[in-house]
Amino acid sequence: MKVIDDIRKAYYQNFTSIPMNASFRKDNLPPSTISKVTQNSAIGRKHGELLFRLVCEFHPRTLIELGTSLGISTLYLATPNSQSKVFTIEGNAKHLAIAQNRFKISGLKNIVAIEGTFDEKLPQVLDQISQLDFVYIDGNHQQQATIDYFNQCLTKSHNHTVMAFHDIHWSKGMEAAWKHICNHPRVTVSIDTFHLGLVFLRKECLKQHFVVRF
Numbered sequence: 001m002k003v004i005d006d007i008r009k010a011y012y013q014n015f016t017s018i019p020m021n022a023s024f025r026k027d028n029l030p031p032s033t034i035s036k037v038t039q040n041s042a043i044g045r046k047h048g049e050l051l052f053r054l055v056c057e058f059h060p061r062t063l064i065e066l067g068t069s070l071g072i073s074t075l076y077l078a079t080p081n082s083q084s085k086v087f088t089i090e091g092n093a094k095h096l097a098i099a100q101n102r103f104k105i106s107g108l109k110n111i112v113a114i115e116g117t118f119d120e121k122l123p124q125v126l127d128q129i130s131q132l133d134f135v136y137i138d139g140n141h142q143q144q145a146t147i148d149y150f151n152q153c154l155t156k157s158h159n160h161t162v163m164a165f166h167d168i169h170w171s172k173g174m175e176a177a178w179k180h181i182c183n184h185p186r187v188t189v190s191i192d193t194f195h196l197g198l199v200f201l202r203k204e205c206l207k208q209h210f211v212v213r214f
């Protein structure tokens, strides 16, 4: 994963200004830099490598990511298997363009980067896939939105689908959404690693919840 570490380092050292405004945001944020966005938004190395290992272990063919940002987490999801297809959705066009450029330089051809809001684009992606094997949700950390995205993803999920949610303890709303997801009748095993919540739907497993110091 040195390649991804090097991309992260290059982003850290890039002080080019980028806009923070996007159609889904009501507030008017001042521009930031590639360096700051990476520091504030990109998945940490340890959890990125966990995503990478989950993909290596479960071999998902069709993956959806909500929240591309500059593409760091997408790289962890897409690198293990060139035969997989990773749909990644991002509402900030400028951020997505930087990510797409990076995917191109990395030679990854299995990423479908989609610009738009999750509300608009997730149903469209779900419509065009027959089944969803892995989902990573890392954006719009509101209670009801998170539950809605989870419910939408369930419609194309199957016994071996794996779901990962970032920032499950970020706010009271996210705590409530995570609790709701863990209690959902289709969820059997849930794992709380604090920053990342993992959910499995396997019917052969007893309903169990694990809290892991990671």
Ligand SMILES: C[S@@+](CC[C@H](N)C(=O)[O-])C[C@H]1O[C@@H](n2cnc3c(N)ncnc32)[C@H](O)[C@@H]1O
Pocket (backbone or CB within 6 Å): 022, 024, 041, 042, 043, 066, 067, 068, 069, 070, 071, 072, 073, 074, 089, 090, 091, 092, 095, 116, 117, 118, 119, 138, 139, 140, 141
């Ligand atoms: C935490 S960042 C994602 C970080 C990325 N997964 C990574 O690890 O590199 C969340 C991203 O979701 C995007 N986002 C948030 N709410 C959104 C929405 N409703 N529709 C589309 N994009 C959204 C933001 O623009 C931001 O880039």
